[in-house]
Amino acid sequence: MLYFFQQVLNGLHSGALYALLAFGYALTNGILHRTNLAYGALFAFCGQTLILAAVFGYQVLWLTLPASILFGTVMAFAYAALASHLLARWLFEPLADRSPNTIAAATLGVALILTELARIAADTHDLWLQPILGTPIVFAETHGFKATLTVIQLVNCAVVALVLIAGSLVLARSRFGRLWRAVSDDPHAAAMCGTDVHKVFRTSVVAGGLCAASAGVLASLYYGNLGFGAGMIYGLKVLFVTAVGGYLSPQRAAAGGMAFGLAESLWTGYFVAEWRDAWMFLFLVAILVLAGAGRDERQRV
Template sequence: MSTQYSELHRAKGMFRILALVVSLVLLNGCGLSIDADQARICRSTLPALNPGAAITVQRIQEGPAPRSLTVLYSAESPDRPPLDRYVVCTFAAEGLSLNKAELTGLATEEGPISGASLYMLKHYYLETPEGIAADPGSPPDAALIELPAGFAYWLQQLLVSLPRTAIYALLSVAFALVFGLSGRVNLAFGELAAAGSAATVTGAAVVIVSGLNSPLLGLAAGLAGAVFAGAMHSAVGGYFTISRITAASSQPSLIATVGLSLFLMEYLRLVQSPVTIWLPPIWADAWPLARAGNFLVSLTPISVMTAGTGLIAALGLLWLMKATAFGRAWRAVADDARAAAIMGVNGPRLLTQTLALAGGMAGLSGMLIVVQYGGLGFAGGFQYGLKALIGAVIGGIGSVPGALLGGFVIGLFETVWSAYLPIEGRDIALYASLAVFLIFRPGGLLGFQDTTPRNV
């Protein structure tokens, strides 16, 4: 009874934390009404409206009409004192619509500009490199903490790596879930991430077609579609490539998962076409956190959401493996499948559930890729899957916490290498690290010294 009470108490605590994080995300989402692309385009009109003047943006806020925003700024010319002015920009759409950055109206304190002037401004200024480079930037923040230059640059790289580490961690743990239970490596998880990406775009498209341009609704539909697509394809594909192949050697199953990977790749090519469909960026306006002279340490809201989603999924998975009947059954079969079967654990059903759970994690990682980077092609999941497999091996492929740690290490390694060393040698160094770990510590950082789960 005390054990059940303890598990119930832990479950309530986990759900409270999850509810709190979701509430914060929703509140932040409601407050992020200024689209970064729209704000950039509206700011870029200011030099054209004030030739030769020094522009200082003071504040950006919602406009008086739907799909509009107001930029308050000051313009200082050499021959007159600074003037406080404003401009109101109106756009064709908002949210996840592809034409949300199309400027359809422009007005100042002197009134709206004519259609001909707006056409000339858009096509002969805003769409040129000079117009793009003329953006005066976001409002300054004088209250930022001043940091040493080297530390500020290092901190910026660490913040940039957060979404990447979340993606690799979820993909790495998918490998660990299946390998820890069955001793088999499923090489199709990268393609399952691509399937999750395609489902994310489809879910967002359904929301847009229905007339709702809310980013939160689009992301919610994409999340549900990605997890379902990843779980379904993983359970069905894993049944034929892992569950049905009962040979003592793991090589036949490994070869079968290679075939599954190629099948999913071609399947996605036929379903979504070879052309990658990109979602427009949302919540991409940088939040300044600190500075080192003119160098700003910043973080975008979407990066916070991506990293936070990965963290919530990782914590939920750790709780699932530690405090539920599924987790106890998984650990029992991983230790000794025959003894677990004698105690009443249904091994085939548990394997199907594990395949679905691992596929859901892979699909979720694909959703995070779309949210953070805009899209993923039908063949783009291969590199993600390969690097996540390296992360699982480095962290301990039979260990769920180890795989999460390995994914974090891989994401941080890629970011730090790209920041300080030639990017051409990054992947070579990463693949070489796999050989080093397989030679000196085949069980990974948190795994066992053996390459397979321990014998009981």
């Protein structure tokens, strides 16, 4: 039983990262209504930027470790804001009314560019951060087995919870939240009512990009490394998770991400880890097929 509790604790941390990614993805997709394959690459790119900037600050600028991490974090968020603004202004807006496959192909190209930029900047080497806040906190113990989380895992979960709560309150109670829902439901009607659709759209894309940067920073601080090729697999997972949780509701998408992280952790704890991603993708596809069949049945009735 305690082993199961340990897997649940592990799933809370990984689920928190998926929840943050899914929340940010839904912010953009709720208005764009198109598949964005560059989102996972932006997550990995920002995590890699943190590592590269922190190493540069520590080895070249002779900063202390906390100052180096702060410098890397600022650089990661700056690149995320810049990349998100450019994507919104020069890619998403011009292609928003085109075929859905057009944006899928364009964002795939952006994902490849971000991946290659990260690889070239790292000179195809994996750089590692010094472990931080690795002290284990014991939640339960029996017969010598301890169920623990490290301090950095607890900090990550707390940060994600604060971001999701703040984001949910903004969407539920602020003027931007009302405008976001209006543009998500019908952008043309919102524009006729005086809403600056372009501003809402760009703000949503930048906010989603900052969520990706936050997840990339937190993942890099925990794992110590985030490979430049990790973006594609994370992007696909978030795409499927958000499809299950709901494209038009960032909160439901975040809940789906948390559930996926818990399920992934339990699979790793009890089954062959090498087959984890394949079975998890199969599980998500099965849910999507069943959900689609249920919607078709209700429409026929």
